[in-house]
Amino acid sequence: MRKLNIAIVGLGNIGSYLFKFLNKNKKFLTEKNNCVPVIKYVSAKNKKKKRKIKIKSDQWVNNYLDLTKLKDVDLIIELIGGCEGPAKKLVFNALKNKKHVVTANKALIAKYGDKLSKIAEKNKVNLEFEAAVCGGVPIIRSLKEGLIANKISKIYGIFNGTSNYILSTMDKQNKSFNFVLNKAKDLGYAESNPSTDLNGDDVAAKLKILSSLCFNSFLNHNIYVEGIKEIDRNDIDNANKLGYKVKLLGYAEKINNKIYQRVHPTLIKKSSYVAGIDGVLNAVIVEGKPVGQSTIQGEGAGPSATTSALVSDISSILRGNIKFPFSLSEKERKKIKYSTIDERLFAAYLKFEVLDKPGVLSNITSVFSKNKVSIERLVQNPDKGKKISTIIIITYNTKNKYLKRIINEITKKNFIKKKPKLIRIDNN
Amino acid sequence: MRKLNIAIVGLGNIGSYLFKFLNKNKKFLTEKNNCVPVIKYVSAKNKKKKRKIKIKSDQWVNNYLDLTKLKDVDLIIELIGGCEGPAKKLVFNALKNKKHVVTANKALIAKYGDKLSKIAEKNKVNLEFEAAVCGGVPIIRSLKEGLIANKISKIYGIFNGTSNYILSTMDKQNKSFNFVLNKAKDLGYAESNPSTDLNGDDVAAKLKILSSLCFNSFLNHNIYVEGIKEIDRNDIDNANKLGYKVKLLGYAEKINNKIYQRVHPTLIKKSSYVAGIDGVLNAVIVEGKPVGQSTIQGEGAGPSATTSALVSDISSILRGNIKFPFSLSEKERKKIKYSTIDERLFAAYLKFEVLDKPGVLSNITSVFSKNKVSIERLVQNPDKGKKISTIIIITYNTKNKYLKRIINEITKKNFIKKKPKLIRIDNN
Numbered sequence: 001m002r003k004l005n006i007a008i009v010g011l012g013n014i015g016s017y018l019f020k021f022l023n024k025n026k027k028f029l030t031e032k033n034n035c036v037p038v039i040k041y042v043s044a045k046n047k048k049k050k051r052k053i054k055i056k057s058d059q060w061v062n063n064y065l066d067l068t069k070l071k072d073v074d075l076i077i078e079l080i081g082g083c084e085g086p087a088k089k090l091v092f093n094a095l096k097n098k099k100h101v102v103t104a105n106k107a108l109i110a111k112y113g114d115k116l117s118k119i120a121e122k123n124k125v126n127l128e129f130e131a132a133v134c135g136g137v138p139i140i141r142s143l144k145e146g147l148i149a150n151k152i153s154k155i156y157g158i159f160n161g162t163s164n165y166i167l168s169t170m171d172k173q174n175k176s177f178n179f180v181l182n183k184a185k186d187l188g189y190a191e192s193n194p195s196t197d198l199n200g201d202d203v204a205a206k207l208k209i210l211s212s213l214c215f216n217s218f219l220n221h222n223i224y225v226e227g228i229k230e231i232d233r234n235d236i237d238n239a240n241k242l243g244y245k246v247k248l249l250g251y252a253e254k255i256n257n258k259i260y261q262r263v264h265p266t267l268i269k270k271s272s273y274v275a276g277i278d279g280v281l282n283a284v285i286v287e288g289k290p291v292g293q294s295t296i297q298g299e300g301a302g303p304s305a306t307t308s309a310l311v312s313d314i315s316s317i318l319r320g321n322i323k324f325p326f327s328l329s330e331k332e333r334k335k336i337k338y339s340t341i342d343e344r345l346f347a348a349y350l351k352f353e354v355l356d357k358p359g360v361l362s363n364i365t366s367v368f369s370k371n372k373v374s375i376e377r378l379v380q381n382p383d384k385g386k387k388i389s390t391i392i393i394i395t396y397n398t399k400n401k402y403l404k405r406i407i408n409e410i411t412k413k414n415f416i417k418k419k420p421k422l423i424r425i426d427n428n
Numbered sequence: 429m430r431k432l433n434i435a436i437v438g439l440g441n442i443g444s445y446l447f448k449f450l451n452k453n454k455k456f457l458t459e460k461n462n463c464v465p466v467i468k469y470v471s472a473k474n475k476k477k478k479r480k481i482k483i484k485s486d487q488w489v490n491n492y493l494d495l496t497k498l499k500d501v502d503l504i505i506e507l508i509g510g511c512e513g514p515a516k517k518l519v520f521n522a523l524k525n526k527k528h529v530v531t532a533n534k535a536l537i538a539k540y541g542d543k544l545s546k547i548a549e550k551n552k553v554n555l556e557f558e559a560a561v562c563g564g565v566p567i568i569r570s571l572k573e574g575l576i577a578n579k580i581s582k583i584y585g586i587f588n589g590t591s592n593y594i595l596s597t598m599d600k601q602n603k604s605f606n607f608v609l610n611k612a613k614d615l616g617y618a619e620s621n622p623s624t625d626l627n628g629d630d631v632a633a634k635l636k637i638l639s640s641l642c643f644n645s646f647l648n649h650n651i652y653v654e655g656i657k658e659i660d661r662n663d664i665d666n667a668n669k670l671g672y673k674v675k676l677l678g679y680a681e682k683i684n685n686k687i688y689q690r691v692h693p694t695l696i697k698k699s700s701y702v703a704g705i706d707g708v709l710n711a712v713i714v715e716g717k718p719v720g721q722s723t724i725q726g727e728g729a730g731p732s733a734t735t736s737a738l739v740s741d742i743s744s745i746l747r748g749n750i751k752f753p754f755s756l757s758e759k760e761r762k763k764i765k766y767s768t769i770d771e772r773l774f775a776a777y778l779k780f781e782v783l784d785k786p787g788v789l790s791n792i793t794s795v796f797s798k799n800k801v802s803i804e805r806l807v808q809n810p811d812k813g814k815k816i817s818t819i820i821i822i823t824y825n826t827k828n829k830y831l832k833r834i835i836n837e838i839t840k841k842n843f844i845k846k847k848p849k850l851i852r853i854d855n856n
Contacts, residue, residue, distance in 0.1 A: 017718075021577070027575070028579075029577075031760045032576055032755060032756060063449055117793035130574070133433065136719045136720055136721075138573070138575060138722070138723055140569050141569070141573050142569070142570065143569070145740055145743070145744065146566025146569040146570060146574075146737075147566060147736065147740065148461075148557070148739065148740050148743045149449070149736045149738075149739030149740055149743070150736055151456075176658065247613065276701070276704060287597045289732070290733065290735050290736050291732065291733055292564055292727045292732065292733060293564075293726060294565065294725070294726035295722070295723075295726060296722070296723065296724050296725075297722070297723040297724075297725070298719065298723065299719070299721070299722075303718075304717070304719065304720065305718065305719055305720060307572075307577065307718050308718050310577075311576065311577030312576050312577055315573070315576045317575070319749075321457070321747075321749060323747070328459055329459075329462075332459045359714055
């Protein structure tokens with residue numbers, strides 16, 4: 001029976017879970033893949049740290065980079081994290097030395113995926129990263145295989161469980177952003193420093209990878225990114241009254257042969273599928289021909305869901321499937337034009353807190369009319385005690401650049417009490 | 429460049445669509461799979477039938493069985509349908525003659541899949557059937573690859589678009605079964621003879637295939653099957669009032685190392701994911717460790733969704749991935765015990781139409797109490813004009829055999845005006 005010698009680098013929650021899982025399921029995985037997965041070596045920053053796994057003394061390697069040179073290593077699993085430093089060194093060196101690589105590192109793949117893919121292709125080894133994008137949702141393998149026939153026009157969805165937990169809990173329990181964020185930290189749904197989850201960067205990295213796979217293109221960093229930090233309870237209440245939920249969505253779409261990539265809070269109809277995805281779940285919706293619409297939903301993160309993804313990649317290598325990391329060879333990947341969202345049409349929700357005095361409303365609406373943006377609905381709620389008033393405006397479809405102009409122009413007005421807010425609407 | 433010679437047998441809607449698709453996307457599929465798909469031959473029942481595809485004269489073969497012997501055929505795509513006759517002959521002969529086979533034929537695979545798989549394994553050729561189960565939902569490839577790490581405990585969902593269209597349209601438009609069935613026929617959502625869609629057999633065939641893949645077992649025909657023909661508007665209204673939707677669901681689940689397979693109309697909570705799947709969509713929910721719950725949703729049938737599935741199978745063969753049809757080799761597939769649902773617990777909705785006279789209600793409830801089945805809710809609606817009364821009973825969890833006993837016993841009573849009805853409830 002063939003065997004595959006594996007080295008795991010990084011033994012945090014995920015690395016330790018994977019170590020246990022591979023040991024426990026060796027027979028099962030051997031039967032399914034006709035090849036024995038052997039954990040030959042492990043390496044991590046701190047040898048003395050207490051871990052709930054039994055590492056044999058001859059399994060431990062002090063210098064993780066040595067693994068890239070050892071003859072009895074076939075596959076290196078990188079679970080260090082971060083797009084620079086040790087993770088980058090390890091993966092580049094591993095591929096250069098003709099080792100297969102499996103990684104859960106979305107930041108690394110989003111940044112260096114094209115370069116890494118070129119080395120993997122040249123050296124005929126695998127570089128697999130199912131675990132980098134929505135752990136329990138087998139979207140990468142589905143794009144590469146199950147949906148391979150399709151010309152994809154759009155991929156979108158909920159790619160960050162932390163943000164989705166915060167927004168859906170703020171809504172259901174009527175609590176503030178900070179209250180829910182602290183609860184998420186207590187429950188282990190948010191890291192102690194949750195900034196990449198909340199500012200949209202985590203979604204952006206995943207979206208770049210998916211976009212490249214969907215459109216057979218190189219990775220591209222032309223992407224609009226906005227997180228959820230400025231969403232408050234009042235926005236969620238207003239959205240509800242208007243028939244919407246607020247979700248942090250990532251979109252990559254092809255319109256007239258240009259790709260638009262964007263991540264931002266979105267008002268989406270309550271009756272839509274995505275509006276019903278609550279808590280830490282992830283959901284990915286793919287639109288293409290001939291399949292129509294195909295949707296995959298599951299747990300996005302955590303040791304168990306991530307291990308499911310890592311093991312699917314490991315199994316693919318056990319079976320000896322050498323494939324291009326991005327589905328096509330370097331020379332066949334396309335150079336497609338990526339565009340900013342300036343010219344893209346959006347309906348939008350805008351909120352202005354203003355001094356409650358005569359003339360303000362007409363002043364605001366005149367800015368809309370000057371920029372040729374039509375208003376679908378307008379609601380003014382005065383707070384007589386504070387002498388301020390909140391104006392909510394829902395626009396018809398208009399170019400993003402006009403929305404920006406309106407916000408910039410109105411922000412400067414002296415009757416504005418607070419930074420105006422803009423949330424784009426998805427009416428599909 | 430390598431090439432793969434393909435023969436398509438059966439040129440109905442799906443065969444014709446696939447023929448056009450492969451011709452149009454030859455370059456794209458070659459780039460993705462490093463192998464050229466060549467439609468070498470086609471065959472169908474009636475050569476003279478008008479089709480909207482351009483078949484070259486040297487592509488047509490009169491006797492489809494000749495294709496299994498031609499040296500310049502590598503892959504046969506079977507799109508004839510039916511589990512006996514020509515389809516069976518073609519697929520058995522193709523595999524025996526070491527041709528790869530791709531099929532959309534669920535009835536054939538559900539019945540002869542184990543025998544066919546054995547021949548494919550012996551002859552080291554592929555037998556692929558993604559298109560046999562929920563066309564636009566890449567569930568088979570997901571089970572074999574994306575979710576390969578998982579010990580699956582349950583798979584369930586909506587596997588028949590026709591039935592789902594009928595039930596959801598009866599609900600939304602408040603129309604009768606027959607009215608909606610005729611509409612479905614007009615729209616092409618139901619065949620002129622829709623019996624296998626309506627009696628549950630179509631779901632049963634898909635479920636047997638999925639069950640075998642999930643539990644690494646042989647195909648098993650111990651399955652409870654009940655269709656939707658007896659569901660009327662009144663049941664749907666009653667369900668709504670009680671907070672449920674009526675769906676035709678298929679379930680395969682492992683409980684105490686026994687597998688239960690069942691297909692039946694089910695009352696499922698309105699707030700559940702499955703209750704929100706309307707129209708001709710299919711949805712498959714997989715529960716397993718370590719992934720938790722993973723869900724895939726998409727169009728279940730029709731030429732375009734089916735072609736997406738067929739081409740994913742063809743691509744897998746183009747790339748030269750020889751795999752066991754059911755993921756494991758013959759000798760490693762398990763013999764697991766399959767059980768009838770007699771001992772399984774269900775809550776249930778029961779409806780009795782009775783003569784409106786004294787003593788009936790206590791007579792009915794005494795049958796429940798004799799069989800030790802607890803009643804959670806009871807609603808009696810008298811129709812004074814007709815002197816009949818409808819009694820709806822919702823039970824607590826109880827063994828299926830007791831529910832059957834109650835129905836059998838009460839059916840014989842002389843106060844019963846109409847065949848009593850039983851719909852199982854899924855409270856998850």
